[in-house]
Amino acid sequence: MQQDRLTALMARGAAFLGSEVAVLGGAMSWVSERHLVAAISNAGGFGVIACGAMPPALLDAEIAATRALTDRPFGVNLITMHPDLAELIAICGRHGVSHVVLAGGLPPAGSIDALKATGARIICFAPALALARKLLRSGVDALVIEGMEAGGHIGPVATSVLAQEILPELAEAAPIFVAGGIGRGEAIATYLEMGAAGVQLGTRFVCATESIAHPAFKKAFIRASARDAVASVQIDPRLPVIPVRALKNAGTELFTAKQREVAARLDKGELDMAAAQLEIEHFWAGALRRAVIDGDVEHGSVMAGQSVGMVKAEEPVADIIKTLMAEARAALARNSV
Numbered sequence: 001m002q003q004d005r006l007t008a009l010m011a012r013g014a015a016f017l018g019s020e021v022a023v024l025g026g027a028m029s030w031v032s033e034r035h036l037v038a039a040i041s042n043a044g045g046f047g048v049i050a051c052g053a054m055p056p057a058l059l060d061a062e063i064a065a066t067r068a069l070t071d072r073p074f075g076v077n078l079i080t081m082h083p084d085l086a087e088l089i090a091i092c093g094r095h096g097v098s099h100v101v102l103a104g105g106l107p108p109a110g111s112i113d114a115l116k117a118t119g120a121r122i123i124c125f126a127p128a129l130a131l132a133r134k135l136l137r138s139g140v141d142a143l144v145i146e147g148m149e150a151g152g153h154i155g156p157v158a159t160s161v162l163a164q165e166i167l168p169e170l171a172e173a174a175p176i177f178v179a180g181g182i183g184r185g186e187a188i189a190t191y192l193e194m195g196a197a198g199v200q201l202g203t204r205f206v207c208a209t210e211s212i213a214h215p216a217f218k219k220a221f222i223r224a225s226a227r228d229a230v231a232s233v234q235i236d237p238r239l240p241v242i243p244v245r246a247l248k249n250a251g252t253e254l255f256t257a258k259q260r261e262v263a264a265r266l267d268k269g270e271l272d273m274a275a276a277q278l279e280i281e282h283f284w285a286g287a288l289r290r291a292v293i294d295g296d297v298e299h300g301s302v303m304a305g306q307s308v309g310m311v312k313a314e315e316p317v318a319d320i321i322k323t324l325m326a327e328a329r330a331a332l333a334r335n336s337v
């Protein structure tokens with residue numbers, strides 16, 4: 001029976017996560033809070049709290065509030081450059097958080113050991129094969145490989161290429177979850193057949209009924225097509241821009257104008273390099289919150305992946321997961337004929 005085939009392909013990932021299906025709800029700053037995280041875990045997936053820039057006391061409260069809404073396992077996503085990383089790890093330990101996802105670059109010295117000591121399973125993003133091997137050698141339990149189709153901060157390589165480079169080499173060594181650009185179950189089936197233990201989706205969950213994202217943020221997602229979700233563009237080699245995929249809006253245009261203005265002031269000697277780079281870095285400060293919470297989708301940062309075109313309506317998390325699984329089953333059934 002095909003149901004068994006999907007279940008079989010997901011068995012390792014689901015066992016690793018302690019969930020029914022091997023689908024992680026990718027942590028999204030401001031969006032992945034108690035309600036969405038608990039809803040994903042309650043629907044059989046694996047929700048992940050986005051700690052983002054939260055101070056330790058807020059993470060403490062968010063974990064407790066999430067636990068009050070679900071008795072299923074969920075994870076916490078920590079950004080490695082958070083100034084209070086050690087304290088955040090200790091808080092996860094005190095709550096007995098079963099899985100911690102480390103995002104934002106290679107984990108700093110000591111963080112993996114500190115997490116191991118809490119008993120948590122550690123999941124890291126691997127941007128390339130060599131780094132994936134290095135992370136596994138350093139004691140990481142599982143990997144997410146995320147391609148540039150994804151929403152939010154992105155690397156330069158497509159999901160399809162990362163999957164081909166990394167899954168054949170490492171899928172046996174550790175559970176690997178594929179992320180970036182997944183909007184339908186057919187893609188989930190494909191990555192599972194290539195050896196993935198499961199998948200991680202972010203964009204697809206933004207418009208869940210349980211998501212607290214502002215109605216204007218959800219509306220922007222429902223209206224958008226794949227081509228509207230663009231990576232931020234750097235226009236001057238001296239002024240680095242961290243690539244972020246978001247829906248293009250007035251803020252995107254203003255950011256380009258800002259880079260031009262700062263570059264001109266740099267040329268004239270009105271700014272030194274450090275001050276110029278700081279102006280660029282600070283342009284988007286607080287912008288995701290403005291879009292997600294305040295609903296300012298014109299000047300805020302509407303982070304979204306290319307799969308946004310497949311988000312057609314607001315619907316409960318349970319329905320989203322049910323649809324994805326039905327599509328994956330149907331694809332596996334077709335493939336086995």
Ligand SMILES: Cc1cc2nc3c(=O)[nH]c(=O)nc-3n(C[C@H](O)[C@H](O)[C@H](O)COP(=O)(O)O)c2cc1C
Pocket residue numbers: 025026027028029031050052077103104146149150151152153179180181182200201202203204302303304305306307
């Ligand atoms: C609005 C938004 C915010 C995000 N914030 C974070 C974050 O704080 N930490 C993180 O590791 N990933 C973040 N991501 C990436 C997601 O966790 C996930 O890996 C990604 O959305 C998967 O690709 P997809 O959008 O194509 O489904 C964010 C994505 C979006 C769309």
